[in-house]
Amino acid sequence: MxxxxxxxxxxxxxxxxxxxxxxxxxxxxxxxxxxxxxxxxxxxxxxxxxxxxxxxxxxxxxxxxxxxxxxxxxxxxxxxxxxxxxxxxxxxxxxxxxxxxxxxxxxxxxxxxxxxxxxxxxxxxxxxxxxxxxxxxxxxxxxxxxxxxxxxxxxxxxxxxxxxxxxxxxxxxxxxxxxxxxxxxxxxxxxxxxxxxxxxxxxxxxxxxxxxxxxxxxxxxxxxxEFVLTHLGEISQAWNLLKNTLQSVQQKAHTKLEQHPELNGILRSQKSSWFGLPTTILYSKDEMTEAVLFATGVPSVDIADDDPRNAGKHIFIQIHIQTDDEELELESIHESLANKAVNHWYSGGSKCFRWPVNELSIEGITKEFVSTFEAINNLSPLSLNK
Incomplete structure (x- = not known):
């Protein structure tokens, strides 16, 4: 197509x-x-x-x-x-x-x-x-x-x-x-x-x-x-294109972080599926932090309605920090994350933050996801041009 x-x-x-x-x-x-x-x-x-x-x-x-x-x-x-x-x-x-x-x-x-x-x-x-x-x-x-x-x-x-x-x-x-x-x-x-x-x-x-x-x-x-049945072939191709694109981001982010000298070639990750689409979850060594990159075709109510900055957005980064501090602020984790969070909540011993990705290109999404993982784990920034 x-x-x-x-x-x-x-x-x-x-x-x-x-x-x-x-x-x-x-x-x-x-x-x-x-x-x-x-x-x-x-x-x-x-x-x-x-x-x-x-x-x-x-x-x-x-x-x-x-x-x-x-x-x-x-x-x-x-x-x-x-x-x-x-x-x-x-x-x-x-x-x-x-x-x-x-x-x-x-x-x-x-x-x-x-x-x-x-x-x-x-x-x-x-x-x-x-x-x-x-x-x-x-x-x-x-x-x-x-x-x-x-x-x-x-x-x-x-x-x-x-x-x-x-x-x-x-x-x-x-x-x-x-x-x-x-x-x-x-x-x-x-x-x-x-x-x-x-x-x-x-x-x-x-x-x-x-x-x-x-x-x-x-x-x-x-x-x-009627529209779906008439255009079944094209819709199937478009759906596969979407999944392949998200999987490409997964692979690029994984490849970049594996090169990080502070990780010694060890990157804990999981391929999952949220909202029926490929989702990437990266863990710290001690599993105290998680970074999630996910997409949703139809945002759920809590994503769509919580803040107008989520309107029309379909790709999100979400992080989970294990902590007893329910009032933890994102900027206290790393200054580069200040003012990023659109939604935040505390659940099951973790403070969670979420925001939409605004630069919609393979390079832009990969860069933001990788830099987020680096920030929450206090890793030195890795050049993505290598």
Whole structure:
């Protein structure tokens, strides 16, 4: 791969929009993107008797979207009654995510976020049909009446609002997250002309933002996946070029320090891998000091956010000094290191310092890494021009 091809590849990747994702309450923890927590919140707002005070705003939004599908365009608006049912168990112990009931319909909703639609849809249909046909209540919390007049409705709620196999499952219709968000927002505007503001409005607003984030995440991931698969060969070559370049720095630093007369040809070192990239670790004879040269493609939070001097940096030097002095200053080790440290911390009996490398050339990186190792071990500077 020549430089022009590499630049073109990088330029192509840079074309992807960088979406700034606003954090929501549902991002706290690690399960906000799962179907169950999402459906729990939806169930709460579909309960017309709950404390949110929005009556049937969310259910009527869902019914309105269902009516946009040809197979359900005659579906009647009706006041839901009873508590929405979660994880409804069928005859064969399969579970329907959400079941809504009124005098006109029984709506079964399956929420899908990042999973394929491999649910037993035929069994769900048979279960709901059985409820209507036999006039049975969904469970003891429901008080369903006149089931014979009800219409069975089946919905996939997902980021793209598509039913994977319409021909195989013709009774199912799709609603996208964005469709649901838009419909609820439209109705919320009128709702707050007629009702006082309350905290549940903020919760619902955050939930809608969470759904929009899931849509944006999926769209961005799909575009990136297509780019990677299309340019797999070039990306592989670029990755190998990166690793070979870092290994070249490793070799040059090792070779230079082996020539140092004060080390007597003995250099303790370790080749490692941080962030999936070649990393060099050099030790002093007594292992009281370590110097680490590492690179990271995507800086971790503690590197990126601790100081603006780390912004846009990807190659770092990090040193570890075994000491009881948690307040140890870098300049007290060697004057040449004064003002270098961007981050410092104390951990496991060692004072640690880290800073980005600014001169991005093989010679520049090698020179700074070698001189850092010399400084923390009180070695005389070695000419790198030899």
């Amino acid at each position: 020549d430089i022009e091809q590499l630049i073109a590849l990088i330029d192509g990747f840079k074309q992807f929009p960088q979406i700034k994702r606003e954090t929501t309450l549902f991002d706290i923890g690690s399960r906000g993107h799962f179907e169950n927590p999402m459906t729990e919140v939806l169930s709460f707002f579909c309960n017309t008797t709950e404390v949110h005070g929005m009556n049937d705003l969310v259910i009527s939004s869902i019914v309105s979207l269902i009516r946009q599908n040809a197979i359900y365009e005659s579906l009647q608006y009706a006041q839901a009654h009873g508590k929405p049912q979660r994880e409804v168990t069928t005859k064969n112990n399969k579970r329907i995510d959400l079941l809504l009931n009124s005098d006109e319909w029984v709506i079964a909703i399956e929420s899908k976020v990042n999973h394929q639609q491999i649910n037993p849809f035929d069994e769900y249909e048979a279960y709901v049909d059985s409820l209507i046909r036999t006039k049975k209540a969904v469970n003891k919390d429901n008080d369903l009446t006149d089931e014979t007049e009800k219409q069975a409705v089946f919905v996939i709620l997902s980021p793209d609002g598509k039913v994977d196999n319409v021909h195989l499952h013709p009774r199912w219709c799709g609603i996208s997250f964005q469709q649901l968000v838009n419909e609820i927002k439209k109705r919320l505007q009128q709702h707050f002309f007629d009702a006082p503001f309350n905290k549940w409005y903020l919760v619902l607003k955050d939930f809608l933002l969470h759904l929009e984030n899931l849509v944006n995440d999926e769209e961005q991931n799909s575009a990136q996946e």
